[in-house]
Amino acid sequence: MLSIYTSKDIAIEHSKKDIVPDIDKRFLLRLTDANKDTLYNDIISTKILETIEGMTARKENGYITAKFGDVQLRDISTGGKALLLATKFNNEFIVTIDEMGYNCIYLLFEICKNLDIEVISTRILYHMKDDFVAMVNGKKFCGDEITGEMERWLNEDI
Amino acid sequence: MKIFNTDLVIESKAGESVEIPINNKVTILTGDSATGKTKLIKFIKLLLSDSAEVRQTSIDNVCNKVIVCESKDEVLRLIKKKVYNKIIIIDRFDIMSSDKKIIEFMKESSNIFIVAAHKDFEQCGYSTDSMLGLKHDGINYKAYKLFETPADYMTNKEVLI
Numbered sequence: 001m002l003s004i005y006t007s008k009d010i011a012i013e014h015s016k017k018d019i020v021p022d023i024d025k026r027f028l029l030r031l032t033d034a035n036k037d038t039l040y041n042d043i044i045s046t047k048i049l050e051t052i053e054g055m056t057a058r059k060e061n062g063y064i065t066a067k068f069g070d071v072q073l074r075d076i077s078t079g080g081k082a083l084l085l086a087t088k089f090n091n092e093f094i095v096t097i098d099e100m101g102y103n104c105i106y107l108l109f110e111i112c113k114n115l116d117i118e119v120i121s122t123r124i125l126y127h128m129k130d131d132f133v134a135m136v137n138g139k140k141f142c143g144d145e146i147t148g149e150m151e152r153w154l155n156e157d158i
Numbered sequence: 159m160k161i162f163n164t165d166l167v168i169e170s171k172a173g174e175s176v177e178i179p180i181n182n183k184v185t186i187l188t189g190d191s192a193t194g195k196t197k198l199i200k201f202i203k204l205l206l207s208d209s210a211e212v213r214q215t216s217i218d219n220v221c222n223k224v225i226v227c228e229s230k231d232e233v234l235r236l237i238k239k240k241v242y243n244k245i246i247i248i249d250r251f252d253i254m255s256s257d258k259k260i261i262e263f264m265k266e267s268s269n270i271f272i273v274a275a276h277k278d279f280e281q282c283g284y285s286t287d288s289m290l291g292l293k294h295d296g297i298n299y300k301a302y303k304l305f306e307t308p309a310d311y312m313t314n315k316e317v318l319i
Contacts, residue, residue, distance in 0.1 A: 052192050068197060078250065079191025079276070098252045101190030101276045122256060 002112035003135040006153040027081040036062030079104040164216040195274035251275040
């Protein structure tokens with residue numbers, strides 16, 4: 001299930017996982033020379049790379065063939081990196097989804113049906129499916145209730 | 159707020175170019191993840207470092223000096239330096255849009271801003287008229303007017319390059 005926190009402070013209150021302060025830097029730190037060909041080779045990571053980055057083939061040395069040509073994993077989009085970190089290291093990290101585009105967010109919703117993932121979102125998320133269930137700051141909601149609850153928390157901050 | 163009607167053109171001697179229409183003080187380059195926003199900004203940085211020509215298509219312009227910021231620290235450095243009358247291009251604006259210092263700088267300074275972001279800017283109080291998508295034909299980038307409202311943008315799947 002997806003757990004959404006509307007601020008870093010609330011995430012610290014509810015979870016003991018490490019909050020990732022900078023997606024790009026943390027992604028680079030986890031992607032070492034030794035593991036760059038194997039780290040994101042699982043089914044979920046491959047699905048993310050194919051859907052978001054348009055990956056069509058893997059090459060040696062951590063290179064993939066994506067929509068902008070051959071790129072190293074370290075050069076993929078920040079949204080893609082955030083999604084890979086959130087899913088691959090879901091037991092360790094809480095990532096901020098503010099840098100994810102809606103294509104990443106919709107894929108995250110799909111993946112969360114089978115995986116527990118915690119994220120921070122300081123923007124209100126819209127267009128929830130009626131049967132989609134998520135926790136917002138520790139309470140369970142479904143469909144548009146999620147948007148409503150996020151509005152309540154985030155508009156309070158303003 | 160001052161309204162402009164010009165295109166910013168950055169063109170290298172080899173013919174690679176970037177064209178971005180500027181109508182407002184803040185122009186927002188938007189699109190889903192991996193649509194080329196960061197790629198475009200890195201490309202502009204490369205063109206500028208290769209002494210590309212910067213020009214505008216009307217006399218409305220403020221100046222032809224472009225500064226590219228790829229991180230929050232770089233923007234904060236510009237604020238400290240009190241930079242003025244420049245075109246400032248900012249990547250990863252999503253993580254900066256809640257920083258009051260940066261927002262104040264964008265509102266008060268005489269600079270023009272082009273920012274890359276994902277989010278629906280109704281929440282930030284920006285005009286959605288200035289949201290632009292991207293097109294890339296292999297050598298040239300062109301930004302174009304996208305949709306009327308953020309909601310249209312979010313529900314339309316055709317924004318990918």
